[in-house]
Amino acid sequence: MKFVHDTGSLLASMPAYVPGESYTVKECIEEVKDKESKRSLQIYFEKLKVLEPSKNSVEKVRRVAKELGERLSETDVKVIALALDLNAIILSDDYGVLNVATYLGLEAKPVRTKGIRGNVVWINYCPICKTEYPPDVEVCPRCGAKVIKRPRFKTSK
Numbered sequence: 161m162k163f164v165h166d167t168g169s170l171l172a173s174m175p176a177y178v179p180g181e182s183y184t185v186k187e188c189i190e191e192v193k194d195k196e197s198k199r200s201l202q203i204y205f206e207k208l209k210v211l212e213p214s215k216n217s218v219e220k221v222r223r224v225a226k227e228l229g230e231r232l233s234e235t236d237v238k239v240i241a242l243a244l245d246l247n248a249i250i251l252s253d254d255y256g257v258l259n260v261a262t263y264l265g266l267e268a269k270p271v272r273t274k275g276i277r278g279n280v281v282w283i284n285y286c287p288i289c290k291t292e293y294p295p296d297v298e299v300c301p302r303c304g305a306k307v308i309k310r311p312r313f314k315t316s317k
């Protein structure tokens with residue numbers, strides 16, 4: 161199973177949690193700017209392959225976005241084009257990205273928002289000792305690490 165992550169998906173550290181192969185475009189990496197996300201970027205960076213989409217796919221995505229009246233950023237276009245090249249599942253919270261991707265026959269899943277079909281369930285979790293906690297616990301009582309929110313990813317297939 162292949163996944164293409166947009167910036168939102170990278171910020172949610174999704175590459176660390178999804179099964180199979182993870183891909184993104186270099187523009188998304190550049191958009192991951194805040195410190196905390198940079199740190200999590202290091203955690204999953206080895207799992208993440210950065211590729212450039214084909215020109216054909218970029219053109220196709222631009223054409224479809226125009227047809228649908230979606231204003232996509234250049235980064236959005238490249239994310240969708242890469243998913244088209246790889247026949248991968250797109251992880252994004254951008255409505256326009258999800259819309260265009262679905263129109264192109266790709267499988268697209270939202271990240272932070274509750275899934276359209278309830279695909280993502282958030283759990284509270286210590287990244288160090290892997291203990292799960294109730295939503296109100298912010299610091300792990302066992303090892304003192306900051307508890308993070310983590311999606312429990314369910315694929316519909």
Ligand SMILES: [Zn+2]
Nearest residue numbers: 286289300303
């Ligand atoms: Zn812990």
